[in-house]
Amino acid sequence: MSNKILCPDVRPSDSCVGLLSLDPACIQKLIRKEPISEVYNVEQTPFARGKFASVRKCTHKVSKIEYAAKFIRKRRRSMDQMQDILHEAAVLYLAQKSERIVGLHEIYETPHEMVLVLEM
Numbered sequence: 384m385s386n387k388i389l390c391p392d393v394r395p396s397d398s399c400v401g402l403l404s405l406d407p408a409c410i411q412k413l414i415r416k417e418p419i420s421e422v423y424n425v426e427q428t429p430f431a432r433g434k435f436a437s438v439r440k441c442t443h444k445v446s447k448i449e450y451a452a453k454f455i456r457k458r459r460r461s462m463d464q465m466q467d468i469l470h471e472a473a474v475l476y477l478a479q480k481s482e483r484i485v486g487l488h489e490i491y492e493t494p495h496e497m498v499l500v501l502e503m
Contacts, residue, residue, distance in 0.1 A: 402466060403473035410469065419491040419498050425452055435459060441500065450488055453499040468497045475499070 405413070419425060424444060429437035430451075441452040455468050478484035491498040 402470040403477070404466070405469055405473050405476075413472070414490045414492050414497075416492060418493070419452065419500075422489075423450070423452065423500070429454075435464075440503075449503050451485075451501045451503050453501060454496045455499065456496055458495070465497070468499075472499065475501075 415422075419441070422444060423441040425441040426439045429439050431438040436453050436455040438451050438453050440449060442449050455464070455471075457464055457468070472487060472490060475484065475487035479486055486502040487499060488502065489500040491500070
């Protein structure tokens with residue numbers, strides 16, 4: 384659990400009741416801008432797929448630890464989904480001490496997707 388993201392700046396969303404949000408400064412620290420392929424070997428074929436995301440196995444190039452990379456589209460039907468994606472990240476952050484909830488390891492951003500790197 385020592386590699387999980389630590390960010391105390393989770394709060395209720397100002398713009399949408401029921402959602403959590405992360406402090407903008409915290410978001411800038413958490414989201415990595417470099418390509419995920421610089422740090423991980425990502426399999427091309429998803430092992431799980433849903434309506435709005437696909438999940439691929441990725442392996443850290445240095446440590447060889449395997450993770451699940453959840454690729455979530457930032458836009459659906461021409462609507463921005465960033466608030467929902469950041470809500471998911473905030474919930475995973477708050478639940479990081481639970482052994483029953485998958486741990487959030489890192490977040491990457493591409494032009495069209497957000498990638499949540501999760502424990503396998």
